[in-house]
Amino acid sequence: MKRRTSGSSLFLMEMIITILFFSIACAICVQSFVTSKLLDEQTKELNSAINIAQGLCDAMRGTDGSIYGLTAVYDDEVIGEDDSYFQIYYDKDFNVCSPISDDAMYVADVTLKVLPTDPLATINVIVTDLEDYKEIYSLTATKFLEGAQG
Numbered sequence: 001m002k003r004r005t006s007g008s009s010l011f012l013m014e015m016i017i018t019i020l021f022f023s024i025a026c027a028i029c030v031q032s033f034v035t036s037k038l039l040d041e042q043t044k045e046l047n048s049a050i051n052i053a054q055g056l057c058d059a060m061r062g063t064d065g066s067i068y069g070l071t072a073v074y075d076d077e078v079i080g081e082d083d084s085y086f087q088i089y090y091d092k093d094f095n096v097c098s099p100i101s102d103d104a105m106y107v108a109d110v111t112l113k114v115l116p117t118d119p120l121a122t123i124n125v126i127v128t129d130l131e132d133y134k135e136i137y138s139l140t141a142t143k144f145l146e147g148a149q150g
Contacts, residue, residue: 048094049127049137056125057141065121065143067112085111119145
């Protein structure tokens with residue numbers, strides 16, 4: 001006696017393979033979206049750090065080149081260490097904030113080197129993530145001081 005096979009088992013097998021294929025495709029798509037989101041956040045962080053560093057260098061070049069001229073531009077934001085170094089703290093949106101607040105997520109370390117015999121003032125800006133103390137961006141710029149003895 002011949003046994004008649006049902007076509008429904010073959011159809012069920014095809015459906016299982018199709019669902020498996022689409023599940024794998026969905027997993028790859030989700031992974032791609034997560035990766036693109038992380039890259040977007042890193043890019044925004046880097047662009048903001050570049051803007052901060054360039055702004056500080058431009059401020060030094062637009063003033064007399066001294067630490068006092070530079071801190072006058074960033075008067076309330078500056079946490080001074082000495083006559084050649086200060087820090088400015090930023091929140092998650094790169095707005096200036098207090099260093100003691102819980103919002104502080106980034107810091108710009110600014111070092112200014114001006115020697116009385118050197119006609120160049122050099123500024124070094126390092127923007128750092130306070131969460132893992134990873135350097136995001138650093139920039140060094142110089143300014144010719146016209147009144148310097150050289």
